Amino acid sequence: MKAVRNIDFSVEKGEMVAFIGPNGAGKSTTIKMMTGILYPTKGSINVLGFDPTKNRRKLAYEIGTVFGQKEQLWTHLTPYDNFKFFGAIYDIPDYAVEKKIEELKELFELGDFINIPVRNLSLGQRIRCEIVASLIHEPKILFLDEPTIGLDPVVKENIRSLIKRMNKEYKTTVFLTSHDVGDIEKLCSRVIIINNGQVVLDDSMENLKYHYLNKKIVEAKMREKVNLEDEDGITILKDKGYNLKIEVDTEKRTVADALKLLNPDNIIDINISNVPLEDIISSIYRKGDKS
Amino acid sequence: MLTAVRNQIRISLLTTKYALVREMLNKATFFMNIVFMILNDASFIIQWVILYSIQDGIGGYNLKQVLLLWGLAAGTFGFSRFFFYRAFNLSEIINNGKLDSYLVQPKNVLLSVITSDVSTSALGDIFYAYIMAFIYKCSITNILLFTFFIITGGLILVSISVILSSLSFWFQKADMIAETGVSLMTSFATYPDGIFKGAVKILFYTLLPVGFVNYIPVGILSEFRLEYLILVFVVALFFIVLAFVVFYRGLHRYSSSNLMISKI
Known part of the structure; x- marks a missing residue:
């Protein structure tokens, strides 16, 4: 071996x-x-x-x-x-x-x-x-x-x-x-x-x-339920009605675009963060496994 | 070269000292181990005393020579296990990948490993050995020669164990071979060689060199012959060199491990 x-x-x-x-x-x-x-x-x-x-x-x-x-x-x-x-x-x-x-x-x-x-x-x-x-x-x-x-x-x-x-x-x-x-x-x-x-x-x-942080995680607490679906540059990670977690590919869509989809007036609380380094490394490991 | 040898000896002695200090943390157990080993060795002699009370001269040995034989057997066993204890579980060390910490040090790997622990009961064997030597003949020459044979014999035992244990680099179950080889040598070492004949005797001067560890030394201590003394020294040297060669050949095949290990 x-x-x-x-x-x-x-x-x-x-x-x-x-x-x-x-x-x-x-x-x-x-x-x-x-x-x-x-x-x-x-x-x-x-x-x-x-x-x-x-x-x-x-x-x-x-x-x-x-x-x-x-x-x-x-x-x-x-x-x-x-x-x-x-x-x-x-x-x-x-x-x-x-x-x-x-x-x-x-x-x-x-x-x-x-x-x-x-x-x-x-x-x-x-x-x-x-x-x-x-x-x-x-x-x-x-x-x-x-x-x-x-x-x-x-x-x-x-x-x-x-x-x-x-x-x-x-x-x-x-x-x-x-x-x-x-x-x-x-x-x-x-x-x-x-x-x-x-x-x-x-x-x-x-x-x-720099290369792998082109994605942002947006976590939002909503006043009303939003019906959102995956579209180019936006991936729904979690949808629990009033609580949403989406991933924005900033090479395709801006964070502002994503916020517009959510309707800023409907947002009670929001957190925008980078993808954790741990997740980046895991995704590289997975890519290595596939290749 | 000379400095390297001196430094290696210094480290080996320092390791032995620290290992001994560790064993002495529990003083009662430490001394009990020694005393009980002396008693254990002495108990075997009783059988021989009884045998000699029935029949005089067994295998060409008188009772005093049997005592000397036991002294040498206990001495070589004790010396090898006190100073080179890990030579006797080298297979386990190789199989479990425990050589790593020695391999990253700038010292001789084999010597560093085998001197990294001591057996306290082995001190009992050494004490017992000298009691037997004094009973046999109390003279400076005799004790010096006896010490010389304990060292050469002990080193042959260590070498045999290293050679057989090093087979673990090639296959897994070599520990059983090493264990059997060493225990055979130890068992045969306590019987007068006169009772063995033919092929077994050849074995004692080749694959299981008990002859050079015990029998020839008993002969020299009974009747001094310089050529035999030189022969014992040369044979010991041969087995030591062979042990190093086999171990270092095998080391190329060492596969280490990722087990959680602590130095205890």
Whole structure:
């Protein structure tokens, strides 16, 4: 069974790239090939000038990985001891590790719990420690696989802002996979969408929104029932008599046209919004499935 | 190269230390494990003492040599399981795709994996082994030689387990082969080799090298022969190299997994 086929892309230094796709699309396989975990049967990979299949160890000094579903830390040790251990793994002298821990402690706000065993930390605190552990050796690329999985919205937001800060501070390239649209939207400037083992979209976040945000959702609460039917540029998404939800294709009709159809005097309340990014991504996934 | 080796050894020792610290979190269980393993090993000797009270000399061994044989068997078993515990469930690690976190580290994957856990009861085996060695002959030369054979024998056991477990890269049920191979070696290691004849004996010096782990060392400790000592060392080296070759060949076929895993 082939997990990925003819995937081709390159990433610039300091970029924050979202590498997304539905389950089984080949995201993890690609990341694992890029980090030297899996051997591709064909093709070539070059990460920071290294072929991961031939120079796995050299490459390992230059990259960091955080797999949200797989913990790297010793749970009975404190984050501080774990960081020291990771420093030893990467052959970093003690004084340099101490300095780095101090620096990352500030950046990731670990002061309150750096000396508490990992098993007693909350999931959010653990993920922060996982990220710090992967940054001890100052990697040039950080691979983040579902870094916010299982976290509550507040902690997610916190992790995202810390990753952003890290990217700004160290110019670390971030290669992120996540099913969380918030991670993608708030962190990444570029999106690569993969489906069925192939790249189906590789574009900037700005372009993605620009090209796919040509539809508006109009939700209206009406004084009287309106009998509206689908017509060119207008699709009825929900019609519950007094409550309507329609989608307007702004390339064919203006929002004003749609409002005229509803009769503005008949509208009690109205909400006009963009199509959620999640829906845009889902529609790209579906297109990929059909092709 | 030398720095890399030194750093690898440092990491392996550090991992062993942290794994030991984890085991010692519950001190009562930790010490009970050790004590009960010593008692467990000692209970087998009673059978031999009874046997030797009926008949003197079994398979060419006197009672003291049987004690030494048990000491070596317990010592090699204990050494291998204390320092390289994960070599004995390597199949499960390969099958469940748990090598990922070791593969992204700039260290030797095989060494990092197999040294990542310890068995506390194995310490009981090691203590027991030295009690037997002292009973056999209390001399510095004897203890040094005994230690040398525990290391070479332990490393052969680890290598056999790694070689057989690495077959999991090629087919799923290799864990049963690994388990059977290692348990056969451990079982045969406690009987005087004189009771075995023909093809079985050939097996002990080829596929299941118990001969190099236990029998030849017992012979050397009874009557020193340098050529045999060198032979044991060379054979141990051969199996270690073979283990690395087979594991790294198989690693190209590693398929990982997306299971939720925590380091415990």
